[in-house]
Amino acid sequence: MATIEILGVPHAYELTAPTNYPDTLVFIHGWLNSRGYWQPVISRLSDDFQCLSYDLRGFGESQQKLKTDFSQEQNYFSQSTKSSRAVVDSFDSVYTPAAYTQDLADILKQLNVKSAWLIGHSLGGTIALWGAAHMPECVKGVICINSGGGIYLKEAFEQFRSAGQRFLQVRPKWLGQLPLIDLLFTRASVARPLERNWARQRVIDFVVADPEAALGALLDSTTEEEINCLPQLVAQLKQPIYFLAGAEDKVMEPKYVRHLASFHPLFSYCGDNVIEIPDCGHLAMLEQPDAVATHIRSVVKNQSSVVNC
Template identity: 50%
Template sequence: MATATVFGVPHYYQLTNEGEAPPLVFIHGWLLSHRYWQPLIDGLRIDYPCLSYDLRGFGESRHGLEHHIPGIPAAAQCWGASGSPYGLGAYARDLAALLEQLNLGPVWLVGHSLGGSLALWMAHCYPQLVQGVVCLNAGGGLYLDREFQQFRQAGQYIVGWRRPWLGRLPLLPLLLTRMMVHQPLDYRWGRDRCLDLLQADPAAALGSLLESTTEAEVHLLPRLVATLKQPVYFIAGRQDQVMNLRYVHHLAGYLQGGCPGELPVIEIENCGHLAMLEQPQMVTQALRSILKTHCFNSERADRNGEKDSQFCQG
């Protein structure tokens, strides 16, 4: 198991062979871990270096948290972002330090759900490290008080009722193969989800949920997206009941420099909130298309002596 100590905390990571192509960095969502990216990495690693890791407090990065050295990037501080060690700014700072330790960058970030918001903050706070962003089952920027209060209460309840003995019940993994997805997952993914759910550090689980869903933080996302210079794409499940397409298109609408009338949103049919497990081939194909478009435009810009490349995805 490879680990790197980031601000006092050992972070678990997996890095495939290095190559000349831009590295892909996969950022998991709430109560998940690096393991759910494996189907995508299996389809991409032959052409792209792939880094997956566990966020502080989740997966295999849940140990030694008492040694954490807190802080957030100056760019996040200037925007009035949460100063909590479990806020998106703090997690962006962790990732930047990990990339620098591994001598990776600039990279493409692929973030799922909460990880998508983290990827956007990372692109804003550390533009020199981020070549582009792909948000998977991620969006936002609309704060609906009643819905968000219900979401936060449900999250707090989930974290609060966890008990170690639940992991010995075959029913819980079976239930988790059906939660937030359009079609049931293989039972092994239910076991993994059960493990990650029960083992996540309570403070990290609650803190990351509550700090990222305040009205102030939600309203910061569109402003932040509007300032990004890197290409940003969204891959969404049409049957996603957690991140409705409405929220994905809303946030994508704040991107600057796109083609008139077109948003960089790729919708996948028969897909819920775990696109990387439900439709791995479709997501892999979409990522390859995005990266191919980016590389083609970058090469053309270099040949023409241009400083910037134009990106457009229908």
């Protein structure tokens, strides 16, 4: 495992060999996931493209020290649930999508990646969009997977944030040792059950995620200001922006993906920039890796003709 230190945190990453294609594909995972979820897609693309995947700060192996004692974490959550507004304020400049974009910029700089396509899943898609805005000279395009939104529904988001906090509290260190616990994760948020090895990885990533990063990223990415900013962000981007949606995604429904995509010029100038994948839930890169890899290859290879049409 290779690492790059950013803000005192070692960031774990994997970089495949260079190819003749000039742009590097940079894969950004979603909330409570890790870089390994991209491997099925990267294995299908790495012969043609150099691929970079990494763990976001506080997730996977990008942590100062993986936690084995959850007593402090439970105390942290018992305090934080008293005032979620205070938690949001305390994390404002640390766990926002824009803050994670700065981490990404540092990684690309240290690895000397000067030309890239950003490919982000769920929260990673939001980070990719911010990356395109902040690094227009480097980012040639963005592909968001199971990522969209831009409509703030107050009651729904308050319920989502509250449920997320409660979900994060149920993380005793022995959870991963429970017999058959992974079976619950084979079916969560997907259209059809995942293989057991991916379910076990989901359990691991759920348990080891840093509590402050997990809660901070959840709350900071779902504020009214952040959600309402997304359409403006997409509208100003000059690079080609595409969206892959799971037809059966209940976390980020296709209608919300299409809504955010509609603010980009490609939606009206060159035809629909939303590609819907049948029989697919919220983890497209695991559920339908062949389709995801095929669409990424097509978009990236054909981006010049698409932009100029």
